[in-house]
Amino acid sequence: MATTSTLLLISSLLHHFIILLLLLPYQQNPLTLAAAGGGEWKLLVSNTGVSAMHMQLLNNDRVVIFDLTDFGPSNISLPNGKCRNNPKDLTLKIDCTAHSIEYDVASNSIRPLNVFTNVWCSSGAAMPDGSLVQTGGFNDGERNARVFKPCRDNSCDWQEFNTVLTQSRWYATNHILPDGRQIIVGGRGRLTYEFYPKRTGADASYNLPFLSQTNDPRIENNLYPFVFLNVDGNLFIFANNRAILFDYVNGAVVKTYPTIPGGDPRSYPSSGSAVLLPVRNLQGRTNITAEVLVCGGAPKGSFTSANNGKFVGALNTCGRIQITDPNPQWVMETMPSARVMGDMVFAT
Template sequence: MVVSTAKIVRMMESVEEIKYPSSFGSLSDQIPTVQLRAVRDDGRCGKDFGGATCDPKGAYGGCCSMYGTPSGTTTSAAEPVIGPATSSIPPQATATAKVTTDGTCGTTNNNEVCGNWPNGNCCSAYGFCGSTSAHCGGGCQSGNCLNAPAVAAPGPSPAPLAPNGGSFEIVGQSGVPAMHAALMPNGKVMFLDKLENYTQLKTANGYYAMSSEYDPVTHAVVPLTYLTNAFCSGGTFLADGRVISVGGNAPLTWLDPNIGDGFDAIRYLGRSSSNKAPDGQGWSEPGNKLASARWYATAQTMPDGTVFVASGSLNGLDPTVLANNNPTYEILSPQAVTQGKNIPMDILVKNQPYYMYPFVHLLNDGNLFVFVSKSAQVFNVGSNTIVKALPDLPGEYRTYPNTGGSVMMPLSSKNNWAPDIIICGGGAYQDITSPTDPSCGRIQPLSDNPKWEMESMPEGRGMVEGTLLADGTVLFLNGGNRGAQGFGLMQNPTLEALLYDPSQPLGKRFTTAASSTVPRLYHSVALMTLDGCVLVTGSNPVEMPKLAPDAKDPYVTDFRVEKYTPPYLQGDNANKRPTNIVLSTLDVKTGGQFKITLTAPANAKTVKVMLYHGGFVTHSVHMGHRMLELDTAGWVQGQTAQTLTVTAPPNTKVAPPGPYVVYCLVDGVPGMGQFVQVS
């Protein structure tokens, strides 16, 4: 595999080289070179922030740490901002004849050109050499730039009103801002946030809680404790049913001296299907760490129960500076203990600075579909090889900080469990002025000749979340029509939900569903609960919680929890649920069978059994999210008392081990879901 710079190779050769000292430099490295300047109002300081100093009498403290933040051992809540400046560079910008030696180029890198650089000779708008459409398309500075994309992405397309668009209802409060979320095996929802100076809950030690457990039935919410800052972490469910949160950010001791450094942290939260009430048991952090610092990492559980963890920032600083980045992956054991190796990953290295929070889906051959920026590939983790390079997705950037939504359609035996993936939305650059992309690309990555089938939403959307519903359709919601991810960088909220039916022909898949009254912008989440409805909450596009909007921040912190009721539970359908659903086992073995008994409404015609995994939700990325339609036998049309024989998934490549929900749908109406453990 070719990597983009010798610097990255050296940096990733060992764990020790990417620990904090080499990433950030020592305090003595920074202070002597700083020209003292005015105090910033956000607490940032040091050489990377214009030489700003700290006010000893200010809220942040007087010491400037090696993180470029105040109070010696703390960091502020700021995020890495790529910015739109270079996006306006015209194609073929002035360049010298000097050829790059490290893969950087353009106006921010001494006007160097790429020449015969192995990754490609296009100098991107952000000053990196490559050959993808992100390098050679808009903003390309030198090399074989494209004046126009080879395939233009479609503009907005009308989506007719759905015959029944479902409904939104405000039902509760989240307790903490919902940066991360997951449906737990006890039926409750975990919310996880970064360190804040206000939440609705406090822990037993009197500090504000940064995690909570919400009951979708009673709407009760209780605080959960954790030990390290989980700011913009990734996550997945382990084979044993626990959810983990990996990575995060540095401590903020001025907020809570009990919360430590989370950059390389691994947090565990366990719940059981027999646990019928939130018990407030907090996150466990036994002390094992990632092999390196990872902020904005993606995680995926593999067929053997190991965990793939990829990407992230080493320090939260400017991603256009290679030394700040971590374009590698590492493997954790089934118990989430790292193997200690950081392995450079081609697609991440080449697509800096748009390399964080990649979309990852496990395919039925055991390989991964990996998408970042505009690029996609089929990747073999064990051999660290690219199995198949896939075409670039036309349109704008699709991953952080212009994240759209990515969903793998429900898998079934009807097409031998072949994956079919859609990616919608995105944007041009990280600024409130950025246009957003209405287009969607759908691809079957393991087909003989995979190509993107293009379609579009009624308007451009950034931070749009794709959530599978119990009937196998997809709900797209949340986000905005203008701007990008980052504090205060999105406007024009898109309040209407869209329903997407993957079984319909091209051009007829989108319909417009109900509209919410609550803007859901940066740091909002959506996931399906056991009743087949969708829980929607969050939106915290400010550095610290703010409850009242003003001219500076028209969109502020929102704790309201909504329930979206899909069409299949609207009106009379709510009374047509199958009932008395009993599974013969809650321990589902791949390759086997199990029984389900249920009571169907009179004269029912059809049944469908779906196996659902909600995954770990953050930043409109649904890590591990998947659904399978299982084969059934024994259904007798018109009979009320039914006994079904259900065939489990064939192997853990199709259904990686962990907790899932079984939904039984009779005539398209789901009964209450039940958690099972798949192995």
């Protein structure tokens, strides 16, 4: 019988394959796209050498891309004959290929980078100075932090810091805080949160009962929780089908929000997406409102059904909630099509 980890990997690979199939018809007729939007697609790089499991735009207009390290060689070599010698690697103990690259938008060029431990389904966020911090992952990377500080002279590379997390973190969520630290919430089998970087050696992981309450046995549905900083300084944390407002300074729940209508799970592995909408009334600094949008996901029981060979359709609904409202309520809308494993960003 396949393990949950194997099923998650298969699910991820199928997701990318399905996206490829959906794109193929459009590649055959680019004129259709050009006519519809007034522009056209242009192939910039035919093969980056590394799959974009994770991708982040940096403050120097370059994009760092990275993928898991335990799945065999990539299609791009490390520079200058370098090799990654890692006895803990599950596939290649000596690997001379890169599992991360930097894409320079201006010059349309790629540069291989050396990420050492496995970043499969890790989590991260950008620091105030523009550095990308990526924490956790799988196998040898589960308690590590990696930092990539952008540069323009091509001298920068990943820096790895071993066992700096108090617990292993896989499928967690990171969010930058006003004091410059990151909070790391959840992960597989981790019903806790912690901070990075640590202030003292006594910094620990702290229990978050909300993650226990949103954990579906053998399925979870509370991985990669949606986390946003509210205008009052507290954190909006959504997992499975509901959310709380959390005072991370005092470790207290400030507010419990109503369950999203329908009660279906929205976070991984049901894999909806969420975004904090543009904040209003900033100039007057009074009555500032914040609103979160959650879209897509999968009906309750979908993960178990898929394991049994029955595949149900994704959710086609979105829920909006004003997280600053004294009596917040979800407002539901219907999308033109159902969506799962999507992403939402603002085109600014």
